[in-house]
Amino acid sequence: MQFIPKCPFLPFDEQAYQPTDAFFMKCAYNEALRAWELGEIPIGAIAVVNGEIVARACNQVETMRDATAHAEMQIIRYLSQKRSDWRLNNVTLYVTKEPCPMCSGAIHKARIPKVVVGVWDKAQGCMGGCIHFSEILRLYHNVDVTCESLEGACEELLRTFFKLRRQSDKV
């Protein structure tokens, strides 16, 4: 079990609701903080339909001992079950880091039309950061992808987590 350092960041205030990308990304960020508290890589996501948050989740790979328990996957499974429909074609997904290959694939399969990412992932991102699935695969579905970085807070969160974890590994 790897030692996880204490999270030095505070959550954003969610009381002053605003139907904006920045507000929704702040909620996803707060989910990422929850992941950190659980000892997970801090990534969070929320799902929005018609300006309302309908699901929120954080990365729980270690907690659930399941490599597929990324925040995005949990949201897709939860909403599919709740609706009894695998087509999530009116959902906007906010996620603090660009989805990995698995999650990008699931987003396409679930026909989610819009994704907002907090930071691009140059190593594994499949929605433009490293590769773009829509450009190299025949997927029969397009996803509109934009970025809302919270002035760099989403990137700073991940960078700090890995920096602190590397430091604690050396002790």
Place this chain on the structure above:
Amino acid sequence: MQFIPKCPFLPFDEQAYQPTDAFFMKCAYNEALRAWELGEIPIGAIAVVNGEIVARACNQVETMRDATAHAEMQIIRYLSQKRSDWRLNNVTLYVTKEPCPMCSGAIHKARIPKVVVGVWDKAQGCMGGCIHFSEILRLYHNVDVTCESLEGACEELLRTFFKLRRQSDKV
């Protein structure tokens, strides 16, 4: 609800157990037939550890109303839960069609070392058929991928399914 034509294929005999790629792919093929009977796109998978089948599953996207309920994903989730460990690093996965982007990503995340596919997928395969994740992403894990086609039976199954479904759509 789309009309699904009756499956014209018979299952392979599983009685004469042999620890060979062909035998294990026949078991995966039988899972694919089960998917067809459920009204699903016929794709099946099994997991093998030390020559023993430890899990089997078929595509159940429509049945479970979950876009992530591909055969490979179900196997990964099931084995992770059973072992209380997300690292499936001694599993060989047999799947009747090359894994899609989501499943290929999950296989990498779960650190599955070996995959045997029944037919390559030129449209969406991410293990060599269309693209190869290992070559274009920084994934920190390699998967050994080979093909056991059962003399073309895996491809014939899918081709026939889509052909019959297209014909029934026109009626």
